[in-house]
Amino acid sequence: MDWSLLITQLLNGLQLGLLLFLLASGLTLIFGIMDFINLSHGSFYMIGAYFCGSVVAKSGSFLAGIIFGLAGMFAIGALVEWFIARKLYRADHLDHVLVTFGLILVFDTLVHLIWGAAGMAIPLPDALNGQITLGSLVFPVYRLLIIFSGLIVAAILFILVTRTRLGMLIRAGASNRTMVEALGININRLFLIVFALGAAMAGLAGMLIAPITEASIGMGNDIIIVAFVVVIVGGIGSVKGAFYAALILGLIDTMSRSYLDALLKLAMPVTYAETAAPALSAMLIYILMAAVLAFRPQGLFPPAGMK
Amino acid sequence: MSWLPQSVSGRIYASLLLILAPAPFFFEWINQPFYLDLLSRALILAIAAISLNLILGFGGMVSLGHAAYIGIGAYCVGIPSYYDYYNGWLHLGLALSVSASFALLTGAISLRTKGVYFIMITMAFSQMVFFILLSLEEYGADDGLVIYSRSEFPAWLSMDSSTSLYYWIFGLLLLSLFFIHRLVNARFGRVIVGSKFNEQRMQALGFNTYRYRLVCYVISAMICALAGMLLGNFAGFISPDMISWARSGELIFMVIIGGVGSFFGPLVGTIAFVLLEEFLSLITVYWHLIFGLMLIALVLFGKGGIHGWLSLLDRRGGGHG
Numbered sequence: 001m002d003w004s005l006l007i008t009q010l011l012n013g014l015q016l017g018l019l020l021f022l023l024a025s026g027l028t029l030i031f032g033i034m035d036f037i038n039l040s041h042g043s044f045y046m047i048g049a050y051f052c053g054s055v056v057a058k059s060g061s062f063l064a065g066i067i068f069g070l071a072g073m074f075a076i077g078a079l080v081e082w083f084i085a086r087k088l089y090r091a092d093h094l095d096h097v098l099v100t101f102g103l104i105l106v107f108d109t110l111v112h113l114i115w116g117a118a119g120m121a122i123p124l125p126d127a128l129n130g131q132i133t134l135g136s137l138v139f140p141v142y143r144l145l146i147i148f149s150g151l152i153v154a155a156i157l158f159i160l161v162t163r164t165r166l167g168m169l170i171r172a173g174a175s176n177r178t179m180v181e182a183l184g185i186n187i188n189r190l191f192l193i194v195f196a197l198g199a200a201m202a203g204l205a206g207m208l209i210a211p212i213t214e215a216s217i218g219m220g221n222d223i224i225i226v227a228f229v230v231v232i233v234g235g236i237g238s239v240k241g242a243f244y245a246a247l248i249l250g251l252i253d254t255m256s257r258s259y260l261d262a263l264l265k266l267a268m269p270v271t272y273a274e275t276a277a278p279a280l281s282a283m284l285i286y287i288l289m290a291a292v293l294a295f296r297p298q299g300l301f302p303p304a305g306m307k
Numbered sequence: 308m309s310w311l312p313q314s315v316s317g318r319i320y321a322s323l324l325l326i327l328a329p330a331p332f333f334f335e336w337i338n339q340p341f342y343l344d345l346l347s348r349a350l351i352l353a354i355a356a357i358s359l360n361l362i363l364g365f366g367g368m369v370s371l372g373h374a375a376y377i378g379i380g381a382y383c384v385g386i387p388s389y390y391d392y393y394n395g396w397l398h399l400g401l402a403l404s405v406s407a408s409f410a411l412l413t414g415a416i417s418l419r420t421k422g423v424y425f426i427m428i429t430m431a432f433s434q435m436v437f438f439i440l441l442s443l444e445e446y447g448a449d450d451g452l453v454i455y456s457r458s459e460f461p462a463w464l465s466m467d468s469s470t471s472l473y474y475w476i477f478g479l480l481l482l483s484l485f486f487i488h489r490l491v492n493a494r495f496g497r498v499i500v501g502s503k504f505n506e507q508r509m510q511a512l513g514f515n516t517y518r519y520r521l522v523c524y525v526i527s528a529m530i531c532a533l534a535g536m537l538l539g540n541f542a543g544f545i546s547p548d549m550i551s552w553a554r555s556g557e558l559i560f561m562v563i564i565g566g567v568g569s570f571f572g573p574l575v576g577t578i579a580f581v582l583l584e585e586f587l588s589l590i591t592v593y594w595h596l597i598f599g600l601m602l603i604a605l606v607l608f609g610k611g612g613i614h615g616w617l618s619l620l621d622r623r624g625g626g627h628g
Contacts, residue, residue, distance in 0.1 A: 037423060039556075087607060093423050094369050098563055098606045101556045105599030113593055225434065225552060232427050279442030286431040286438075293428045294416045 004136040009258050010251070015143055017250025018150025022205035023223065024230035024242040025157060026198020032174040032237020032303060034089050034191055039100040040080075041202050041227065042220025043107035048073050048203025049215035050111055053120040062125050062211075069207050070200050077199025081192050089191075108217050119216035146208050153204065154243055161239050170194060174237035174303045226253075229289045235299025244301055249285050256281035316617035320571040327477060331470040343469055349581035350476045351537045356561040356573035357483050358530035363559065364568030365491050366523050367503030368418075371426045371555050372433030376528045378440065378550035379406045380535020385452045385545040395458035395466070402536040403529050409436075410528030414521050430552055440547040451546025458540055466540060476537055480574070483530050488570050490526070499523050560602060566614025575613045 027041050052069035056062055084103070088095055128142045161167035169190055172180045181187045206220065213219070230249055234241030261277035268276070292299065312318050327350070334343040355377055362368040383401040387393070413432040420428055446452050457466050466472040490496050502509040502516040509516050539545050548554070557580070565576020583601075587594035611618070 037426070084603070084607075091606075093426060094363075094559070094563075095606050097369070097371065097426065097556070098560065099603050101560070102599040102602035102606070105595040105602070109593050109596035109599065113596070221553065225430065228427060229431070232424070236423075275442060275444065279439050282438035282442065283435045286434045289431045290416060290428055290435075293420050293424050293431070297420055297424050 004138075005258075007137055008139060009254055011139060011143065011147065013251035013254035014247065015146050015150070015250070016254055017247035018147055018154070019205045019209055020223070020227055020230050020250055021154060021243050021246035022150060022201045022208075023227040024234070024246050025154075025239050026194075026201045027224075027227050028231040028234065028237055028239065028242045029170060029174065029194050030198050031231055033170065033177065033194055034085070035177075036085055036089060037093055037096040037100065038085070039097060039224065040103035040107060041100075041198070042222075042224030043104055044073055044077065044199040044202035045206035045220035045223065046111060046215065046217070047076060047107060047206070048200075049122070049206035049210035049219065050115050050120060051203065052207035053122045053210060053215050054115075056122055062122075062128070065122070066204070066207055069203055073200045073203030074196045076203075077196035078192055080199070081195035085195060086188070086191070104221065108221075111217050115215075117217065119214045120210075121214045122211045124211045142211060149208065153201065157201075157239060158243075166190075166193070171303065226285065229285050232289050233292050233300055235302035238299065238301050238303040241299055241301030241303070245299075249288070252284055252288070253281070256284050314618075315620040316571075316614065319617055319620075320575075323571075323575065324481070331473045335470070340469065343473060345581065345585060346578075347469070347473050347476055347541055348538075349578045350473075350480050351534050351541060352558070352561060352581065353574045353577035354476070354480050354483055354537070355531050355534035356558055356565070356577045357480075357487060358527045358534065359558050360562045360567065360569075360573040361487050361490075361527045361530070362524055363562055364572070365496065365503070366499045366520060368520065368524065369426050369559070370429040371552060371559070372429035372431070373527075373531055373558050374550050374552075374554035375433035375436045376406050376410070376531035377535035377538060377554070378436060378545075378547070379409060380532035380537075381539035381542075381545040381549055382440065382446070382535075383532070384458055384536055384539035385454050386446060388454045388456065388458075389446060389452060393456055393459040395460040395464075398458045398536060399533075402532040406528045406532030406535075407525050410525045411521070414524040414528075418517060418520050418524065430555070433550055433552065433555060437547050437550045437552075440550065447546070449547055451544055451548070454539060454543045454545065457543075458536070472537075472541060476541075479533055479537065483533070484570060484574070486530075491570075495519065495522075564605060564612050566612035569614040572612060572614035579613060 023041065023045060026044075027038065030036050030038050030041070048069050051072045052062075052065035054065075055068045056065035059065070080103070084099060088099060124142055128145060130141045132139050132141055132144065159167075161170055169180060169185055173187070173190060173194075177187070180190075202220075206215070226249070230242055230245045233249065234243070234245030257278075260281045261273050264273035264277050264280075267273075312321050327346075330346055331343055334340065334346075355373070358376075359370065359373045362370060380402040383405055384398045387397055387401065413429075417425055417428045417432065440446070441449050457472070460466060464475075466475045491500065498509060498514050498516070498519045502514070502519065506516050535549075538549070561577040561580045562573045563576065564579050565574065566572030583598065584594075587597055591597075605612070609615070
């Protein structure tokens with residue numbers, strides 16, 4: 001067995017998991033607290049990448065790109081909440097799906113209008129462009145940075161949710177929204193903050209991945225579905241659940257892509273294994289989600305007090 | 308003449324069908340085959356939208372994975388054709404049986420869930436189909452597969468010319484409209500609609516609502532697979548993209564534009580959707596922006612879709628709905 005490959009794949013899985021967590025944590029809060037299905041959450045991921053790219057192109061500083069990008073995404077999230085989402089909280093889920101599907105079209109086209117149809121590459125500072133070599137293990141510095149910043153954001157979010165007043169309200173909102181309102185909390189402001197915060201985190205995920213994949217139109221439309229899988233598997237409204245589920249799914253997805261065909265070859269003829277492995281590894285997370293929905297619909301780690 | 312539709316909206320729908328019936332000859336006469344293609348595609352998608360409306364509009368089951376059945380129907384034409392089996396009855400039988408089995412299996416699991424979970428689980432199953440087809444290198448994977456010849460039927464049923472294919476589409480459209488109308492107005496449909504509004508009451512009346520819903524889901528999937536079988540023949544090309552979740556989202560939109568839970572709503576909704584798409588994309592490359600804004604405005608302000616607006620005419624005209 002090739003141990004350095006295994007470790008590299010584990011780190012890749014961790015990286016994917018943390019990016020998924022950045023997307024899913026906002027999604028699960030918006031879903032859990034406002035009971036709002038936001039298909040266009042993936043658009044925030046895309047817009048974040050373009051924002052950051054533009055600032056980097058102007059200023060030459062990646063850090064400035066991230067900071068301005070976060071602020072911009074917070075503002076966009078607040079605008080979407082203010083003008084659109086807020087009007088729909090009392091409508092049924094079908095309306096959420098429809099409106100946010102329309103929003104995806106609008107955002108994709110706006111990006112096309114502003115930045116053009118071609119993708120946008122984001123150059124990395126030289127310091128981040130290198131590789132770290134440990135024995136036979138070679139891993140790009142930038143990917144380690146993604147993992148590192150993902151963990152830091154997760155820690156900050158965890159402290160925010162469990163140790164601050166805002167976090168207490170968020171948790172209370174996820175468990176019982178009516179009760180929070182009855183206690184005299186300005187629920188509209190809470191919703192606005194949660195939505196904008198979610199947009200900023202989705203944007204951050206886009207900014208972090210863009211130097212590797214480059215920013216492109218529709219880049220959020222596939223990953224958002226995986227983020228929904230994370231939310232469902234983790235339990236709607238649970239940040240902790242989103243964290244575990246994102247890591248589990250990130251690892252399952254990465255590991256099955258690299259090892260499933262070897263595993264299947266033990267059980268069936270090589271040609272079948274080579275056809276079945278990619279299909280099965282792409283399906284695995286959806287199979288997991290279907291199983292969770294069928295047998296434990298509240299998710300693996302539902303928020304406390306939620307029935 | 309009591310068999311004539313009494314309401315204004317009913318008369319409009321009846322006239323629409325009368326206009327659609329001779330369409331191929333009209334387009335041939337004005338020498339615009341392109342419009343026949345456009346209309347054929349719209350009517351195929353209308354069959355799919357009508358099938359989705361059965362579970363979504365009448366049954367309250369919001370599926371974000373219905374395009375999977377279009378894909379299943381289309382691949383049931385494409386894969387046999389790849390091995391030179393062009394027999395149309397084979398294609399038809401495969402499309403119906405494969406879609407029914409898949410719907411029975413996934414529906415049995417999905418229908419254990421409700422509301423938003425149902426949306427997500429149907430989406431998950433269609434993603435599974437998507438990735439299976441994506442991995443089938445033999446059948447073109449994501450490049451898709453070209454179908455060189457249409458399904459073969461006896462001469463009087465042939466779908467080889469675009470006119471005869473149109474009448475296949477139009478015929479199946481009428482059949483599905485008629486079938487769903489009978490179904491919904493039968494006891495079966497009453498139970499389905501009843502359990503959308505108050506499931507507990509239906510159960511208290513002694514109906515096994517789960518079973519009724521499952522049968523309804525399977526029927527809807529089979530009708531949708533018919534649309535897929537027609538789409539494979541019409542386009543002569545199949546690819547996993549037919550099943551992506553965005554396609555399923557568009558299907559929901561076609562139903563909503565027309566009006567949820569009305570018999571003709573999905574038909575007019577789909578025609579409006581396809582025409583709008585075609586028309587807007589001629590004006591500007593940025594047509595998705597206008598389209599997206601229209602969809603948002605429709606949900607925020609335009610309750611009831613086209614059928615809802617037409618029904619306003621009924622009330623004004625004093626007809627009996």
